[in-house]
Amino acid sequence: MFLHPVRRHALISFAIAGLAACGGALPAPDAAPPSTIPTSAVGMFAVTSTLDLHVPDAAGPALTTLLAATDGPDDPARYVVDRLIAALPDGSVKTLATAVAPYVAAYLNARLDDVAPRFVDGLRGLAAGLSRIATHLGTAETLRVDAGGTGVRTITGVRFEVGHAVTVVPLADAGLADLAAGVWVTLDAAGHVGISEHEHALPYGAILRLGLDRAVAPSVEPTAGDLAGALDKLLDCDRLGGVIADRVGLGSATLYGTACRATMTALASEVDARLAAIDQTPLGIEVAGTAIGFDSNGDGTMDELRAGRWTGAVYAGSDREPIDAGSFLSATDR
Numbered sequence: 502m503f504l505h506p507v508r509r510h511a512l513i514s515f516a517i518a519g520l521a522a523c524g525g526a527l528p529a530p531d532a533a534p535p536s537t538i539p540t541s542a543v544g545m546f547a548v549t550s551t552l553d554l555h556v557p558d559a560a561g562p563a564l565t566t567l568l569a570a571t572d573g574p575d576d577p578a579r580y581v582v583d584r585l586i587a588a589l590p591d592g593s594v595k596t597l598a599t600a601v602a603p604y605v606a607a608y609l610n611a612r613l614d615d616v617a618p619r620f621v622d623g624l625r626g627l628a629a630g631l632s633r634i635a636t637h638l639g640t641a642e643t644l645r646v647d648a649g650g651t652g653v654r655t656i657t658g659v660r661f662e663v664g665h666a667v668t669v670v671p672l673a674d675a676g677l678a679d680l681a682a683g684v685w686v687t688l689d690a691a692g693h694v695g696i697s698e699h700e701h702a703l704p705y706g707a708i709l710r711l712g713l714d715r716a717v718a719p720s721v722e723p724t725a726g727d728l729a730g731a732l733d734k735l736l737d738c739d740r741l742g743g744v745i746a747d748r749v750g751l752g753s754a755t756l757y758g759t760a761c762r763a764t765m766t767a768l769a770s771e772v773d774a775r776l777a778a779i780d781q782t783p784l785g786i787e788v789a790g791t792a793i794g795f796d797s798n799g800d801g802t803m804d805e806l807r808a809g810r811w812t813g814a815v816y817a818g819s820d821r822e823p824i825d826a827g828s829f830l831s832a833t834d835r
Contacts, residue, residue: 534799535796535798535799535800536796536799537692537795537796537797537799538690538691538692538794538796539688539692539794539795539796539801539802539803539804540688540796540801540802541688541801541802541803542646542650542686542687542688542694542794542803543646543647543648543802543803544645544646544802544803544804545643545644545645545646546643546644546645546646546805546806546831546832547641547642547643547831547832548641548642548643548644548654548806548809548829548830548831549639549640549641549642549660549829549830549831550639550640550642550809550811550827550828550829551637551638551639551640551660551826551827551828551829552637552638552639552640552786552811552824552826552827553636553637553824553825553826553827554635554636554637554638554815554822554824554825555636555815555822555825556632556635556636557705557779557782557784557815557817557822559705559706559778559779559781559782559784559817560635560705560706560709560776560779562775562778563631563706563709563772563775563776563778563779564628564631564632564635566768566771566772566775567624567627567628567631567772568628570624570628570768571621571624571625571628575603575606575607575610577613577620577621577624578605578606578607578609578610578613579602579603579606579610581609581736581741581761581764582602582605582606582609582745583602583606584764584767584768585745585757585760585761585764586598586599586602586760587764588760588763588764588767589752589756589757589760593751594749594751594752594756597749597750597751597752598745598749598751598752601748601749604748605745605748605749608744608748609741609744609745612744616737616740616741616744617735617736617737617740617741619735620735620736623721623722623731623735624735626717626720626721627713627717627718627721627728627731630663630713630716630717630720630721631709631712631713631717633662633663633717634661634662634663634709634712634713634716634717635709637662638659638708639659639660639661639662639667640656640658640659640660641656641657641658641659641660641669641671642654642655642656642657642658643655643657644684644686644696644806644831646686650685650686650687650688651683651684651685651686652683652684652685652686652696653681653682653683653684654681654682654684654696654699655679655680655681655682656672656679656680656681656701657671657672657679658670658671658672659672659708659711659712661712661715661716661717663712663716663717663720664720666716666720668712668715668716668719670711670712670715670716674711674715675704675707675708675710675711676707677704677707677708680701680702682699682700682701683699684696684697684699685697688794688803692793692794692795692796693791693792693793693794694790694791694792694793694794694803694806695789695790695791696789696790696791696792697789698787698788698789698813699787699788699789700785700786700787701785701786701787702783702784702785703784703785703786703815704780704784705779705780705784706776706777706778706779706780707776707777707780709776709779710773710776710777713727713728713772713776714726714727714728718730718731719731721735722734722735727769728769728772728773729765729766729769729770732765732768732769733762733765736761736765738758738759738761738762738765739754739758741757741758741761742754742755742756742757742758742759742760742761743757743758745757782817783817784815784816784817785815785816785817786813786814786815786816786824787813787814787816788811788812788813788824788827789811789812789813790809790810790811790812790827790829791809791810792806792807792808792809792810792829792830793806793807793808794806794807795807804832805830805831805832806829806830806831807830808830809828809829809830809831810827810828810829811824811827811828811829812824812827813827
């Protein structure tokens with residue numbers, strides 16, 4: 502039925518009045534959700550970063566020291582036997598043991614599952630773990646952003662991912678100072694964050710030594726606190742000494758067992774020395790970052806940095822090696 506406009510307007514007015522008289526109210530339109538795009542980047546943020554690197558040339562010898570124990574056709578038995586014999590005092594026992602070393606090593610290799618069942622996999626795990634932390638470096642850090650965009654990025658610890666475990670160690674545990682660098686932080690209207698290029702010293706050898714002792718060694722031998730402790734647990738030197746004494750036919754099991762322990766200690770010391778030598782060539786890292794700022798409560802202040810990306814290079818003198826990939830994320834410490 503067609504209603505005259507005047508009558509239609511009157512009916513609508515009457516309906517509205519009736520609702521009001523019954524205590525009803527028209528629903529208010531839904532309020533717009535607060536924006537998650539921040540307008541201010543000021544704050545202190547706890548940041549975790551991950552960098553995928555090429556192994557610097559200076560670090561090569563340290564990584565190959567452990568690999569050398571398993572890379573020969575008669576290894577690891579031949580590697581251990583040769584080094585064990587070298588640790589013997591000069592004399593007739595050492596002379597004879599040197600002569601029969603190939604036969605002793607072949608005998609041991611055929612019986613490693615009985616004599617040292619965990620040694621091969623343990624050595625390979627140590628070498629693989631060291632290679633992992635050398636090429637996949639994580640950091641724990643803070644980013645302070647002041648009014649006007651000035652800020653400071655400070656690396657306070659390192660994160661080691663070995664297997665499914667993540668180990669975070671403060672730099673102070675290695676006697677290292679925190680690594681701080683001044684930065685300039687920008688925030689645009691779309692919430693895109695920029696962090697200016699900046700440089701940090703990279704005490705790479707000390708960091709690898711820390712990771713080897715705190716993360717890699719325990720991944721192979723949970724009771725070990727360092728590389729020497731892991732090697733000691735992986736190889737039963739008393740049992741090995743008895744086997745070698747029996748095969749050589751001259752010299753006591755105690756003599757060979759003592760030489761075995763000296764060999765494991767020397768191997769750990771050699772790796773440590775080569776890691777320390779890395780830092781004789783000062784390394785540094787230069788990076789710039791981008792991220793998405795996120796305001797979780799709509800107050801206009803940035804609460805998180807998401808989808809962060811680092812680009813840059815590791816350098817030694819004038820040599821630059823680009824990082825393969827770098828990422829970071831954060832939460833606020835406010």
